[in-house]
Amino acid sequence: MADGLTLESVRESLIRQEDTIVFSLIERSKYPMNSPVYVKGFADIPRFTGSLVEYVVRKTEAVHSTVGRYESQEEHPFFPDNLLPSLLPPYYHPKVLHPAGDAININTTIWDMYFNQLLPLFATEGDDGNYAQTAACDLECLQALSRRIHYGKYVAEVKFKESPDGYGTLIRAQDRDALMKLLTCEAIEEMVKRRVEKKAMAFGQEVTLNNTDKEVKYKVDPFVVSRLYVEWVMPLTKLGIANTPLQDRGAVGDSDLGSDSMKLQTRNQLSKDVNELIFGVDMMDTE
Template identity: 50%
Template sequence: MGRERAEALSPYQSKPMVSRPLFYTFSFLSFSCLCSCKQLQEMASQFNLESVREFLTREEDSIVFSLIERAKYPSNLPAYDPSYSTGGALRNYSLLDLFARETEAVQARAGRYRNPEEIPFFPKVLVLPLVPAVHSQVLHPASASVNASNAIWKMYFNRLPQFTAKGDDGRYALTAAADLVCLQALSRRINYGRFVAEAKFRDAPKDYTSAIRAEVDLSDSPFFSFPSYFLMFLQDRDALMRLLTSAAQEETVKSRVKKKAKVFGQDVTVNNISKNESSRPKYKVDPDVVVHLYGDWVIPLTKLVEVEYLLHRLD
């Protein structure tokens, strides 16, 4: 979508915060982030596979609701036009790019990215937070930076036509805001694969250590050519993928997500009288689209994050 990682600082970084409403907003967000960090500190001692599954289940609600909110607006393609910004360091940025950059900068000031569960899409424009880091270290330091942010951004826009109607109602700012909520919910869920991998590793350290240390000999591969004295080995990603995959669990997740999309996406009326006269209910977002989003993208990307995390777990 014409998006590039920014080298320049946000134009708002050097401006003093003199607005009273803005001050109150920062104060509220800072307090919220401090509370969140305190919760993270308490959760660290209770970190296990069960707590990880509970988190992922709650994130399903956030994702489904955010998709429903975005579906309120048509495609509104001008919001993604890279020619929206044509001047200075912000050249070739769409409205969504600019909105996401500036929103993440404000949220970073309030401490959002002190939370290891949150990963920004534009890390180079973040400002220093106003709150200290008060959370315990759960992730292995060598693997903690693993993320799929670029893939999530591209995936979202590839899927956007499936849950939005064609059209243009001119409400581009609201559209960009709804997009960012969706993107952040998807990012939180997919990049939480780092925590999933850590929990699985702690639950079965011997099994995962063996899989991490397993190697694939590429010396006989028809795609590579090496001198006879040189052997090429790579870590066996497939072995890790097989170990962490549970087909039954994935089907359970997809079934639950489909049901949530049906329940959350219904039009609620008095006395259960539907405005839709057809026998087939009409949903704000097609439940099958949500299932395919999970089955084709969310779950596979989460597992790729898990594998990448585990490959560096012993570093």
Template identity: 40%
Template sequence: MDFLRPDTVMDLNNIRAVLIRMEDTIVFNLIERAKFPRQPSSYQKGGIAIPDFDGSFVDWILREEEIVHAKVRRYQSPDEVPFFPDDLPEPILPPISYPPVLYPHPNKVNVNDRIKDFYVSDIVPSICPEGEQKENLGSSSLCDVECLRSLSRRIHFGRFVAESKFLMERETMTAMIKAKDMAGLDAAITNSAVEKQVLARLKKKAETYGIDPNLMSSPNHKKVDADAVVAMYENWVIPLTKEVEVEYLLHRLDQED
């Protein structure tokens, strides 16, 4: 996605192509995480003692990496939404003047806390066996960070979907936004046929990428539970993406007003 060319960014076909590629990233990240047990202490505040930090081990790694990535201007990109926006330093690289593609203040739409909650409470237990391996706490937590980042980027990309649909149906959506018609906006952005295609495609990817062909006769040949991946999209990713889209649209006219 070339954010220096707004005309290509707002092409719904381009957006869908990016979302399809994100599926691959998410599936592979989940496969990597599924190699380790659940590691409950890594998600508990104080589960692993960290000097001068009041949070979990995964939170600490996530924040420290975001601080480094912010210095190379990762979070100036329109498609990035940090988990710790208040802790980020200024970049050491010169800023990039991106043309406006989202309005008015897209980073106000931030559901990362909810993403982290469902990931820890629902996704990890559905793909990882019970238990804890102290020797692999670092490795599993780094996998967690990659999973969280890829899920966050996918869900917050709903802002681009919402903007594209707004530009295509400006008059209709403007009326719904002014009326604060959340149900109408939700119906306008929903394409049930596309959602079914997404789930079917995701199941095939999880089944294909998540099977070791050399171990087909083994009961442990599956690297990840494909049904769990599909359920994650159906119960969390798609609904939360639509919430992001509706929330974005509700504030779409703020700057114009």
């Protein structure tokens, strides 16, 4: 994350991360469910009783930690207790997030969502024996989803810095219900749903030279991708923002906002601004 963090840079990153998520799902769809990958003790691994996919994730994160991956605030390990010290010379990673916000890690929820709810929606039944490849694809999906969902913490930070008087007063009270209401805008969420669905259509369409084939086939059902965002990515992003602790930043109180009508206008504008940002949407874009 660069020092020059702006609303536009965050929005652009969110849109690019949509591409990564769609492509990772397409890669995973090449393999069937391959259920043994998720059975504890299936692989005869010394001193390890978990599943093969857990082993792959743990070992990969451990190796990546030795080259400094998790020194960046953008990265969130699924098994933080398994990380090793970096072997590289220290590199300055700007500390954009508040320390308490940086500590928020909901990867346990993301892990459960991916394996128990999302994966069965697009992985076909069957077993082709490609267990290592399957686990590697699962890892790519997990990392892409984790990065995107946790990026909501950057949204909270940049919006607070851009508008401390308005946004800060809503954080100060730490009213989670009010914050979740602020972060919910059906019009913007519908635009995100349509956008990721179109990306799944564009990236995952089966190409054929048979002009008589009228049925378009997709590697991953576009509806599954839109459902992923509606049911999990967007709600979990908002949850991460609502739980980002910014109350000690000297935010102003409601009395500083003036009249009741001014407070309402401020909240309405904040709701629009924050939703456009957290989902990478410009309301001027109607496509």
